[in-house]
Amino acid sequence: xxxxxxxxxxxxxxxxxxxxxxxxxxxxxxxxxxxxxxxxxxxxxxxxxxxxxxxxxxxxxxxxxxxxxxxxxxxxxxxxxxxxxxxxxxxxxxxxxxxxxxxxxxxxxxxxxxxxxxxxxxxxxxxxxxxxxxxxxxxxxxxxxxxxxxxxxxxxxxxxxxxxxxxxxxxxxxxxxxxxxxxxxxxxxxxxxxxxxxxxxxxxxxxxxxxxxxxxxxxxxxxxxxxxxxxxxxxxxxxxxxxxxxxxxxxxxxxxxxxxxxx
Ligand SMILES: [Fe+2]
Numbered sequence: 001x002x003x004x005x006x007x008x009x010x011x012x013x014x015x016x017x018x019x020x021x022x023x024x025x026x027x028x029x030x031x032x033x034x035x036x037x038x039x040x041x042x043x044x045x046x047x048x049x050x051x052x053x054x055x056x057x058x059x060x061x062x063x064x065x066x067x068x069x070x071x072x073x074x075x076x077x078x079x080x081x082x083x084x085x086x087x088x089x090x091x092x093x094x095x096x097x098x099x100x101x102x103x104x105x106x107x108x109x110x111x112x113x114x115x116x117x118x119x120x121x122x123x124x125x126x127x128x129x130x131x132x133x134x135x136x137x138x139x140x141x142x143x144x145x146x147x148x149x150x151x152x153x154x155x156x157x158x159x160x161x162x163x164x165x166x167x168x169x170x171x172x173x174x175x176x177x178x179x180x181x182x183x184x185x186x187x188x189x190x191x192x193x194x195x196x197x198x199x200x201x202x203x204x205x206x207x208x209x210x211x212x213x214x215x216x217x218x219x220x221x222x223x224x225x226x227x228x229x230x231x232x233x234x235x236x237x238x239x240x241x242x243x244x245x246x247x248x249x250x251x252x253x254x255x256x257x258x259x260x261x262x263x
Contacts, residue, residue: 002227003037005192009058013042032204036074044082052096076100100231115142115149132158138179159189167212186243191222
């Protein structure tokens with residue numbers, strides 16, 4: 001597996017506190033079948049000291065330590081950038097924070113209730129030439145209420161990265177249902193661990209997706225093939241299963257009926 005979203009750098013956010021914790025987390029990634037992770041530490045107002053200046057050396061330090069300890073995990077630079085933080089970053093910062101030096105930025109979907117404020121940020125980022133992977137939209141109340149906005153962003157060329165635990169109920173039944181409905185409608189392009197620690201938010205992608213009953217070929221597409229294409233700058237491969245086109249009778253209609261949204 002290639003994990004596009006996890007918190008593994010020590011002492012920079014709500015991930016591991018120490019280098020020893022980070023190494024233990026790296027070993028758990030390997031045990032879970034992950035060969036490559038992108039270190040997507042938070043870049044947000046809560047962690048406003050984070051940026052290329054501290055995160056890139058932290059990646060180098062962790063890589064050196066893992067090499068010393070023979071932990072076979074490739075660690076690439078990146079960031080999970082809060083939507084509210086984007087305006088404070090110039091193009092140089094953004095370029096340095098892309099997923100593994102690719103064309104793609106991982107943008108955190110806020111937990112705010114309305115998606116209306118997302119459009120100016122996302123549209124401007126795209127207009128500036130950045131490609132966007134939306135992190136955990138299944139946990140974003142705004143997309144529960146207005147799934148048609150997520151569908152529109154995907155139509156605009158954005159990709160999504162859902163959290164593996166969401167498919168097995170780690171964030172509650174509603175998030176699990178939404179994750180499955182987004183998947184059924186072709187709105188899910190990749191799945192990551194968003195691991196923070198060994199217990200509460202542990203590493204692992206494949207076992208969650210298989211436990212959730214996903215097709216093994218689809219599991220590999222979500223956890224390996226699409227992430228590899230994102231990092232490699234390749235064309236996103238076709239999914240091994242056919243998804244229906246997003247439609248009013250599908251996720252949009254079902255979610256709208258549940259949330260009582262009249263639109
Ligand atoms: Fe995260």
